[in-house]
Amino acid sequence: MAAMNGKLGDKAPQPINIRTVALAARVSMATVSRAINGVATVDPELAKRVWQVIDELGYVPNTQARALVSGRSRILGLIVSEITNPFFPELIKGFEDVAVEHGYEILVSSTDDDPKRMTHCIRRMLERQVDGVAVMTFGIEEPLLEQMAHRVPLVFIDIGPVQPGISLLKVDYHHGILEGVQHLVALGHKDIAFISGPAQLHSAQSRQRAFVACLRKCGITPNLKWIVEGNHTLEGGISAMEGLLASKKKSPTAVMCSNDMTAIGVLHKLYRAGLRVPHDFSVVGFDNIHIAEVTIPPLTTIEMSRLDLARAAVRALREQLEGIDHYDGQHEFRILTNLVVRESTSVPHRRTLQR
Numbered sequence: 391m392a393a394m395n396g397k398l399g400d401k402a403p404q405p406i407n408i409r410t411v412a413l414a415a416r417v418s419m420a421t422v423s424r425a426i427n428g429v430a431t432v433d434p435e436l437a438k439r440v441w442q443v444i445d446e447l448g449y450v451p452n453t454q455a456r457a458l459v460s461g462r463s464r465i466l467g468l469i470v471s472e473i474t475n476p477f478f479p480e481l482i483k484g485f486e487d488v489a490v491e492h493g494y495e496i497l498v499s500s501t502d503d504d505p506k507r508m509t510h511c512i513r514r515m516l517e518r519q520v521d522g523v524a525v526m527t528f529g530i531e532e533p534l535l536e537q538m539a540h541r542v543p544l545v546f547i548d549i550g551p552v553q554p555g556i557s558l559l560k561v562d563y564h565h566g567i568l569e570g571v572q573h574l575v576a577l578g579h580k581d582i583a584f585i586s587g588p589a590q591l592h593s594a595q596s597r598q599r600a601f602v603a604c605l606r607k608c609g610i611t612p613n614l615k616w617i618v619e620g621n622h623t624l625e626g627g628i629s630a631m632e633g634l635l636a637s638k639k640k641s642p643t644a645v646m647c648s649n650d651m652t653a654i655g656v657l658h659k660l661y662r663a664g665l666r667v668p669h670d671f672s673v674v675g676f677d678n679i680h681i682a683e684v685t686i687p688p689l690t691t692i693e694m695s696r697l698d699l700a701r702a703a704v705r706a707l708r709e710q711l712e713g714i715d716h717y718d719g720q721h722e723f724r725i726l727t728n729l730v731v732r733e734s735t736s737v738p739h740r741r742t743l744q745r
Contacts, residue, residue, distance in 0.1 A: 512538060584598060584617045672735040
């Protein structure tokens with residue numbers, strides 16, 4: 391048995407550590423440590439050599455040890471409201487791609503619009519000592535502000551307190567929605583309904599206000615009975631469209647929706663009701679999630695780029711953490727929206743106009 395043990399291997403594999411990397415790169419362990427932690431004073435050529443050796447040896451730096459040395463975890467937190475909406479996984483992917491590109495990992499939490507889960511999200515972020523947090527819930531979260539403000543840099547969408555350590559991503563809802571309304575009006579639509587998101591969401595309120603303002607700008611008086619509250623889900627779109635179809639009076643010829651999931655629910659309800667899109671109803675969504683390209687018919691929608699949001703969020707956090715671009719304590723980033731025309735919109739059909 392002893393001979394067999396010796397034959398299998400007299401020496402156990404030696405672990406690869408920072409000393410191994412230093413010897414192979416012909417530098418000191420201190421230089422390896424500084425290169426791994428991104429210390430700016432390290433000679434770029436030496437840092438390049440260290441990372442080449444790390445790749446060749448397959449060495450995995452200890453992130454916890456790096457955090458102890460540098461005082462930073464190099465983890466960015468991302469809080470979203472609903473993981474089941476395709477908008478958010480697409481946003482998460484973009485956020486991770488951009489964060490990794492700049493040497494950060496990410497920690498994702500979903501609130502599901504539940505205050506208890508929000509508290510859990512905050513605790514996870516603080517326990518993992520994230521360097522900064524992007525709050526992509528499209529609404530101010532008071533518990534988060536109370537517990538995280540002044541501890542780590544924060545990024546909010548649309549609205550947030552004007553104070554040091556907080557950046558805002560300001561989405562230009564008006565531009566995209568104006569393009570959408572003008573597109574429908576140019577096709578001949580005057581009877582246009584709107585299915586909003588949950589009334590408590592700032593983003594839903596902003597989209598509804600933009601719709602009303604854009605109708606008026608196009609010379610159309612909004613019909614308040616055709617502005618229906620939804621909940622940004624397929625089921626909400628189905629239910630809201632049922633309400634619009636149930637009216638015995640004149641019905642709209644086009645429906646704009648506060649997000650694509652609502653619009654896809656509308657498409658489903660119209661199909662079940664034996665109505666054709668865009669022959670009987672034109673439908674416009676908002677977000678331009680990937681699935682909007684393959685609905686039947688492909689959905690005309692207003693694009694809000696998840697990658698633009700991700701890039702702006704990571705940049706805002708990096709400006710605060712790394713002092714780039716002369717960060718002055720509070721900053722805003724404008725996020726553009728624009729219309730993407732597909733096949734769910736066309737001229738209104740005469741029969742629909744006379745309903």
